[in-house]
Amino acid sequence: MAKFIGSPDAWTFISSFARMNYSFKDKYYLQVVARSDGSSKFGENNKFGFFPAVSAGWIISDEEFFRENRTISFLKLRAGWGKTGNADVPGDAQYGTFSAADNGITYNGAPILYPIKLPNPDLRWETSTTLDASLEMRLWKDALQIEVSAYRKSSTDVLMNVSVPASTGFTQYWDNVAEILNQGLELSITSYNFNGPFSWKTDFNVARNYNELVSIGNYTPDAVSGGTNDSRVIPGKPVGSFYLMEFSHVDPANGLPVYLDLNGNETYDYDNSQRKYVGDGLPDIIGGITNTFSYKGWDLTILATYSLGAKIFDSSGKRQMGVVTDWNMRAEILDRWQQPGDESFFPRLTLDETTYSLPSGFPWWNTSLFIFDADYLRLKNIAIGYNFTLKPESRLNSLRVAANVTNLFTLTNFPGLDPELVRDFENAQDRNLSPNVTYLTPPQERSYNFSISTTF
Amino acid sequence: MKKFAKQLTALLACLSLLPACNKWLEVEPTGVILSDEALNTPEDMQRLLNSCYDVLGNAFDGRVQNICELLSDNLAEPLNNLEYQAVYDREVTFFNTTTNNVYTDLYRAVYRCNTLLANFDLIEGLSETERSRMEAEARFIRALCHWWVLKTWAQPWGYSANHDHPGIVIRELPVQDPLPRSSVDQCYTFIISDLTFAEENLPASNGVYATSWAAKAMLAFVYFQKQDWNQAYTKSSELINSGVFELQEDNLDQFHAQDSSFQFEPNPETIFGVVSYYNLSEGIVDSRNEGYRDNYWPGTAGAQLSASEEFWNFINLNPTDARIDEWLLSEGGQYQVTRFGSPNNQVFFFPSPLVRLTHMHLIHAESICLLNMTDQLEMAIGDINLIRDRAFGEGINPVPADASVIDIIQYARDEFRKETIGEGLWVDYLRRIGSLGEQEVIIRGAPWNCPGMAIQFPNSEGTGSAFVFNEEGGCN
Numbered sequence: 049m050a051k052f053i054g055s056p057d058a059w060t061f062i063s064s065f066a067r068m069n070y071s072f073k074d075k076y077y078l079q080v081v082a083r084s085d086g087s088s089k090f091g092e093n094n095k096f097g098f099f100p101a102v103s104a105g106w107i108i109s110d111e112e113f114f115r116e117n118r119t120i121s122f123l124k125l126r127a128g129w130g131k132t133g134n135a136d137v138p139g140d141a142q143y144g145t146f147s148a149a150d151n152g153i154t155y156n157g158a159p160i161l162y163p164i165k166l167p168n169p170d171l172r173w174e175t176s177t178t179l180d181a182s183l184e185m186r187l188w189k190d191a192l193q194i195e196v197s198a199y200r201k202s203s204t205d206v207l208m209n210v211s212v213p214a215s216t217g218f219t220q221y222w223d224n225v226a227e228i229l230n231q232g233l234e235l236s237i238t239s240y241n242f243n244g245p246f247s248w249k250t251d252f253n254v255a256r257n258y259n260e261l262v263s264i265g266n267y268t269p270d271a272v273s274g275g276t277n278d279s280r281v282i283p284g285k286p287v288g289s290f291y292l293m294e295f296s297h298v299d300p301a302n303g304l305p306v307y308l309d310l311n312g313n314e315t316y317d318y319d320n321s322q323r324k325y326v327g328d329g330l331p332d333i334i335g336g337i338t339n340t341f342s343y344k345g346w347d348l349t350i351l352a353t354y355s356l357g358a359k360i361f362d363s364s365g366k367r368q369m370g371v372v373t374d375w376n377m378r379a380e381i382l383d384r385w386q387q388p389g390d391e392s393f394f395p396r397l398t399l400d401e402t403t404y405s406l407p408s409g410f411p412w413w414n415t416s417l418f419i420f421d422a423d424y425l426r427l428k429n430i431a432i433g434y435n436f437t438l439k440p441e442s443r444l445n446s447l448r449v450a451a452n453v454t455n456l457f458t459l460t461n462f463p464g465l466d467p468e469l470v471r472d473f474e475n476a477q478d479r480n481l482s483p484n485v486t487y488l489t490p491p492q493e494r495s496y497n498f499s500i501s502t503t504f
Numbered sequence: 505m506k507k508f509a510k511q512l513t514a515l516l517a518c519l520s521l522l523p524a525c526n527k528w529l530e531v532e533p534t535g536v537i538l539s540d541e542a543l544n545t546p547e548d549m550q551r552l553l554n555s556c557y558d559v560l561g562n563a564f565d566g567r568v569q570n571i572c573e574l575l576s577d578n579l580a581e582p583l584n585n586l587e588y589q590a591v592y593d594r595e596v597t598f599f600n601t602t603t604n605n606v607y608t609d610l611y612r613a614v615y616r617c618n619t620l621l622a623n624f625d626l627i628e629g630l631s632e633t634e635r636s637r638m639e640a641e642a643r644f645i646r647a648l649c650h651w652w653v654l655k656t657w658a659q660p661w662g663y664s665a666n667h668d669h670p671g672i673v674i675r676e677l678p679v680q681d682p683l684p685r686s687s688v689d690q691c692y693t694f695i696i697s698d699l700t701f702a703e704e705n706l707p708a709s710n711g712v713y714a715t716s717w718a719a720k721a722m723l724a725f726v727y728f729q730k731q732d733w734n735q736a737y738t739k740s741s742e743l744i745n746s747g748v749f750e751l752q753e754d755n756l757d758q759f760h761a762q763d764s765s766f767q768f769e770p771n772p773e774t775i776f777g778v779v780s781y782y783n784l785s786e787g788i789v790d791s792r793n794e795g796y797r798d799n800y801w802p803g804t805a806g807a808q809l810s811a812s813e814e815f816w817n818f819i820n821l822n823p824t825d826a827r828i829d830e831w832l833l834s835e836g837g838q839y840q841v842t843r844f845g846s847p848n849n850q851v852f853f854f855p856s857p858l859v860r861l862t863h864m865h866l867i868h869a870e871s872i873c874l875l876n877m878t879d880q881l882e883m884a885i886g887d888i889n890l891i892r893d894r895a896f897g898e899g900i901n902p903v904p905a906d907a908s909v910i911d912i913i914q915y916a917r918d919e920f921r922k923e924t925i926g927e928g929l930w931v932d933y934l935r936r937i938g939s940l941g942e943q944e945v946i947i948r949g950a951p952w953n954c955p956g957m958a959i960q961f962p963n964s965e966g967t968g969s970a971f972v973f974n975e976e977g978g979c980n
Contacts, residue, residue: 060531088531095529139531144539149551155558156712157781157788161551162558163619166680167539213971214604214962215673216680217612266682270598270963320597320976407597407977409590 059139060088077105087135087173091142094172101130122186134174137207141222142171166212166221174224176203193238200231202262211271225272226264228287232257246343254335259286272481278361278414279482282325288481289328290361293318295417303385303396305404307415318405318413326416329484332357336428345437351429355468360422362464363487369394369418371401371411380463422484424460424467429453445503452497466491543623546630552620553638556645557713559613561778564856566795566844567606568652570809572928575656575957577948578815578921580838583808588799594956594979598963607657607962610649611675617642617649618678640705644714644722647698648858650674651726654691655932657959657974661688661730662939670972673965682967692730699723708748712855717748718776721859728867729936737871740864744887749773749861751890753898756830758862759796759844759854770855775864777857791852796844800926802836811839811925819922825895827922841926862923865890870916873909884912891919950979 063085070078081101088095108114109123144167147153153160182197205224212218236253261281264272269280269291280291294308299316306314309322336353368378384394394417395404401411433450460467469486532538543549573579574591582588587602596603620642624635650672658671671691673683686694702719709715720739727735743749750772760771770777781790791797799808811832816839819828831843845851869887872880882905889902903915917937921930931947938945938952945952955978965971 088529146537146542160555162555211964217615408593408595409586
């Protein structure tokens, strides 16, 4: 068979998939999945990955010993284990490539041909192993539904576009770099508070995820670039942790910033070699609550979301509230040191970065001064509608009038524009490596919608 | 349950057959040339070699030289370029994209050279002569790039007693493995080895490309910085006596501008450099001097880079020096360096010489003195007077015939400083003089060997190895 030919990002993928379901007495369930995937993106000996999965369920409430229980109407226990693969790299990632012969570049009028990308023939599947379990329960004739689940996902050979030493003459190439752990708990509760002409339903969910970069092999935190220069991959910490020099306080005597070195000692000296983990953007918990009301033709839905425990690094703030340059300053800088004895949030104003002990020509200081709490409670959406009752002879089948507001208000102490960041990097690695880093990131807009809908 | 188990076994067996479909996964991307299919003919190799020069043209268009010149006392504070400011202040961090990009470019040329050197066996129809020439050119470029990285990113020869302090990464294979820094001594050995091979195998004439003379001139520089005066004397003597290169009495235009029809020939004293190219009929307009033009040509606020007041006063010790009017202009509170083309005449297409006969004469003169060859002091004085005659007029301001060895050395160094303004070479002299210990060398208030005089490496060098970074700052 001839080789397939395609664009630089062309690739082929073949997969074989088998799934077996087994149930016994409609109470015991077993599912076995076996799949083998092959991708042209990997080298000769690494094209195929085998990704099995097995899960089992037990409807406890169908057991004889549970039938008399009048509180719990449904109870199910489920557990699973499985492997999945990821091949999300460019189609030609494994290949070293040269420029086209007719690239149009010359030196002294003579044509040139040159290598443009490093090869990595050892590139292989990124593999995630997931172990999860859940308990699903319905109480009081399904008036209350509760689901609790837990998971642990371990990803190995994580594919990243990693920095190579500049002395190779290149900047990056794709490699299987890291081991990442995600584990967490999720709880969702649905409550039918009232049923009848007036009904009220509440959906509540809360989730906690723990993320840790377990290993990055022989690479260093600076090896994996992405996002801004403020976040890194640090073994033992979440991906995209803030890697900065810790800020202590502003010295009231002279208005200079006081930093903390790696040993926690106060110093006036800013030093990039003293950067360390000073926090991350990962929230402790996130969730939402939705209340849905209906009465006759009316319905009202209110969705609120929240996040607790996250931090945001204000990467544009360091340009707008630090050394005075050609950037516009922000109003918060008014809380700056002006005379001996002042206790202020920001140090004295300066046009000279060396005043803050920053290296000459480096006014953008990477310190924890610009890390802020990002807790918030947001009224994400409120919608009200009315469904008209139509006469049988009406030409319309249905008629609904509705109004909807999104992002009506947010309760937060975050001083920036929006504590719920939507990263705007086009590149996925940039997004992943700078979670909760804001850089002139536009806030989510508030929108109002009014609609009339009908069917004929 | 038995049925389930049988079905499962059968399906797993099916899955195991999937690798038989391996052919479906053989996709070759188009629009690019795969590395193992790129080099087949002698023409391919020549094009790859051309690409090494292409990188030189990008790096030595003033960008490399500017960084080195900023470390010396020849330039004033940069106008407003923060990254140049960091170089000037000797506080370069690994976030400095200007220095990082230059560093990466120099090693990009090294990678291409190494790719060429590793693939000769793939090529059919390549004569031994051609192979030898290409290999020598590649090793010349590889040495040239390592040399400029070494003298900019590491402390100089003589910084430590045995020269075993950290040098730079030596790359002699086209691989991406992280490597540690070799010692300065090891780096010199590697560079000299490459240049010696180039000297022995390059043709004497090779157009604008590397020649045996170019390799010899580079060896003179390297040996001179290594304080091997014998070798520096020998190599520079051979060049001076070759008759191939010429110091023109009235030609101070080493960065030779094109004529009205955009044609130019390098100044006849040029031994090697990068060149611009202009040929409308071929559709090629290729100017390789942006690093100079973009920084020395004044904008509305002035020039990004200009001479220091100290340099201006130094060269004006004798106001009849023709180089003042030819190369400098006091305007708008700056001492602008005007030797790199001209914005007024729209002179965009000029070459950037890297080694010139002037350099050889001054290395030659100083080597004679440092070797204490008292019977050849007249020759050393003659070397310097060739330069001074050009600057002041023949016989108008010569070095006295009875000048002492120490005086001759000082004359040679003074002329070198004036002759190389903007070329990024004077800082090498300052380091060498400092490491000789003959006098205390203070560069703009900081000793020649303060930590920040060695530019910080890009942070990617720390990837996956016990790479030792330079200490940052410590000079001010």
